[in-house]
Amino acid sequence: MIFSCWWLGYPFLSMVCTHVPEGNIHPSVSSISKLLSTAALAPQICIVGSGPAGFYTAQHLLKHHQLAQVDIYEKLPVPFGLVRFGVAPDHPEVKNVINTFTQTARSDRCSFYGNVTIGKDVMVEELEQAYHAVVLSYGAEDNRILGIPGENLSGVYSARAFVGWYNGLPENRDLKPDLSSETAVVLGQGNVALDVARILLSPLDTLRKTDITEGSLAAIACSRVKRVWLVGRRGPLQVAFTIKELREMINLPGTRPLLDSADFTGLGDAIKDVPRPRKRLTELMVKSALETPGEREAGRWASATKEWGLKFRRSPLEVLPAADGKQARGVRLAVTRLEGSGESARAVPTREMEELECGLVLSSIGYQSLPLDPSVPFDPKLGIIPNSLGRVQGVPGLYCSGWVKRGPTGVIITTMSDSFDTAQSVLEDLQSGVLNLSDTKEGFKSLRSVLHSRVTPGVHPVTFSDWEKIDAAEVARGKLAGKPREKIVDLQEMLQLIGH
Amino acid sequence: PPSSLPSPTVAPDRVTVHFINRDGETLTTTAKEGESLLEVVVNQNLSIDGFGACEGTLACSTCHLIFEENVFQKLDAITDEEMDMLDLAYGLTDTSRLGCQVCVKKAMDGLTVQVPMEVADLRKGLEVGKQSK
Numbered sequence: 001m002i003f004s005c006w007w008l009g010y011p012f013l014s015m016v017c018t019h020v021p022e023g024n025i026h027p028s029v030s031s032i033s034k035l036l037s038t039a040a041l042a043p044q045i046c047i048v049g050s051g052p053a054g055f056y057t058a059q060h061l062l063k064h065h066q067l068a069q070v071d072i073y074e075k076l077p078v079p080f081g082l083v084r085f086g087v088a089p090d091h092p093e094v095k096n097v098i099n100t101f102t103q104t105a106r107s108d109r110c111s112f113y114g115n116v117t118i119g120k121d122v123m124v125e126e127l128e129q130a131y132h133a134v135v136l137s138y139g140a141e142d143n144r145i146l147g148i149p150g151e152n153l154s155g156v157y158s159a160r161a162f163v164g165w166y167n168g169l170p171e172n173r174d175l176k177p178d179l180s181s182e183t184a185v186v187l188g189q190g191n192v193a194l195d196v197a198r199i200l201l202s203p204l205d206t207l208r209k210t211d212i213t214e215g216s217l218a219a220i221a222c223s224r225v226k227r228v229w230l231v232g233r234r235g236p237l238q239v240a241f242t243i244k245e246l247r248e249m250i251n252l253p254g255t256r257p258l259l260d261s262a263d264f265t266g267l268g269d270a271i272k273d274v275p276r277p278r279k280r281l282t283e284l285m286v287k288s289a290l291e292t293p294g295e296r297e298a299g300r301w302a303s304a305t306k307e308w309g310l311k312f313r314r315s316p317l318e319v320l321p322a323a324d325g326k327q328a329r330g331v332r333l334a335v336t337r338l339e340g341s342g343e344s345a346r347a348v349p350t351r352e353m354e355e356l357e358c359g360l361v362l363s364s365i366g367y368q369s370l371p372l373d374p375s376v377p378f379d380p381k382l383g384i385i386p387n388s389l390g391r392v393q394g395v396p397g398l399y400c401s402g403w404v405k406r407g408p409t410g411v412i413i414t415t416m417s418d419s420f421d422t423a424q425s426v427l428e429d430l431q432s433g434v435l436n437l438s439d440t441k442e443g444f445k446s447l448r449s450v451l452h453s454r455v456t457p458g459v460h461p462v463t464f465s466d467w468e469k470i471d472a473a474e475v476a477r478g479k480l481a482g483k484p485r486e487k488i489v490d491l492q493e494m495l496q497l498i499g500h
Numbered sequence: 501p502p503s504s505l506p507s508p509t510v511a512p513d514r515v516t517v518h519f520i521n522r523d524g525e526t527l528t529t530t531a532k533e534g535e536s537l538l539e540v541v542v543n544q545n546l547s548i549d550g551f552g553a554c555e556g557t558l559a560c561s562t563c564h565l566i567f568e569e570n571v572f573q574k575l576d577a578i579t580d581e582e583m584d585m586l587d588l589a590y591g592l593t594d595t596s597r598l599g600c601q602v603c604v605k606k607a608m609d610g611l612t613v614q615v616p617m618e619v620a621d622l623r624k625g626l627e628v629g630k631q632s633k
Binding site: 097244277416420 | 555
């Protein structure tokens with residue numbers, strides 16, 4: 001079957017543009033590619049970051065340009081970013097995207113270089129010298145802070161760190177969250193907030209079968225947390241989580257929802273004209289809060305030993321210290337009122353306040369991108385690299401995709417689509433000549449010596465086949481425990497395993 | 501009502517399906533009865549970018565397809581879980597379904613489905629993941 005190509009500007013390429021299944025290069029295309037693959041014709045492209053944004057950008061570039069060489073740099077020895085370290089362990093379905101990423105990485109024209117930190121081991125300007133195009137897809141590694149007194153008390157964690165801890169992110173392996181109190185407060189009402197609440201309240205037998213780390217499973221097994229409040233500044237019409245995660249929470253075995261009927265009464269009129277997603281999401285909350293549950297649900301709620309609830313129109317003012325001055329004993333919240341309506345409603349604190357007793361506080365008010373290197377423009381207010389359609393403003397040849405391009409929101413399809421858009425911008429610039437292929441660029445070859453001189457002595461880039469060894473070891477360890485994998489959480493152990 | 505007897509003159513288990521791709525091109529293929537439309541795209545190697553990211557596990561909405569009204573009405577009932585994922589799809593319509601949840605039937609022979617154009621994401625209005633300011 002012959003499919004039309006968008007880049008008809010290259011007649012010799014359109015001749016070979018038969019449909020190529022991702023990651024599986026047709027022999028005739030591959031041999032023609034080799035014939036044509038002189039340095040002048042093959043664009044050398046690199047991507048910084050190996051999460052979904054990086055891999056979807058690579059996938060699109062490789063599929064729609066038959067000669068492009070794409071190198072993916074990653075600061076950790078292991079790939080896949082938030083698919084490995086963000087997606088909840090009890091959501092293995094979402095992690096199926098790894099199969100396609102693996103196909104991409106196994107392409108002859110794609111290389112993975114893990115354990116290389118751009119901005120430290122290699123500077124962006126050096127990448128720009130080595131490649132025709134550089135795509136920044138390094139995500140949002142930090143979290144927004146509350147900026148309230150008591151935020152640093154013991155028992156207060158960012159949800160980002162907590163997620164990193166149970167997902168085996170090496171930097172969070174020693175978090176040791178204090179799970180000794182009965183009530184936890186999650187500040188925020190997005191999907192991350194629901195994820196951490198669900199992990200705190202899930203039956204242990206459910207978690208045991210996931211790839212949650214051994215250490216966090218052991219800690220959660222001893223957890224005394226039996227009540228989780230999710231606190232939002234605004235109302236039920238402004239929650240940021242999505243309906244799948246809410247439904248999962250409502251159906252979570254062994255738990256019952258604590259929803260105040262007053263919050264949901266009379267919402268019917270307000271959602272008459274809103275788009276379907278917001279409407280269905282609100283209807284599900286209203287139903288759970290106001291309707292008499294069916295027999296099965298009523299039985300489950302009655303026998304539940306754990307509970308979770310949504311608190312609306314509450315803005316955190318302070319984390320309150322216990323008598324020892326070190327430990328959190330609760331949060332003080334300002335009651336807010338909403339100005340305006342719908343998605344753009346603003347929460348304005350009133351003089352009314354309330355205290356909520358808890359020994360565990362998880363702040364889940366959003367992830368945040370950091371600037372990479374002084375040579376790359378960064379908008380500190382929006383927390384993104386200023387760009388138009390993925391082209392970094394004022395820096396030809398530099399691109400961005402994913403959260404660092406549009407901010408830390410959305411699900412996999414959002415990042416996929418935005419990464420394809422960025423890849424399309426690169427392809428257009430290759431076609432139009434904005435990216436000059438007659439400049440010889442040697443890609444990774446020219447960086448090898450730079451890396452040699454910079455990277456910590458004895459440490460080398462980790463290749464994709466190295467990762468596949470780590471992967472096999474993790475899967476083998478998991479098998480012993482009846483889990484899909486047991487993640488290695490120690491960087492040195494990963495590197496030792498592959499003989500680095 | 502759907503005809504219960506398959507026509508003896510046509511091969512019993514092959515059904516022709518047309519996918520109108522994002523660029524407007526029609527991809528025509530034959531499908532086996534019982535296959536989901538996602539399986540048809542995968543098995544026939546149809547070039548639809550990013551289709552079926554979660555591999556048919558109802559964890560994404562990348563296999564979103566738009567049906568003709570009369571065909572849509574005849575499809576099997578839609579579950580809440582499928583609706584939940586469709587809510588996150590780009591270009592959601594009243595006749596949208598996920599390809600992984602729709603199985604090919606004999607009566608669908610000649611079916612045409614549209615791969616949605618990537619229009620503004622409904623989630624942008626929803627500000628998912630962003631907290632109140």
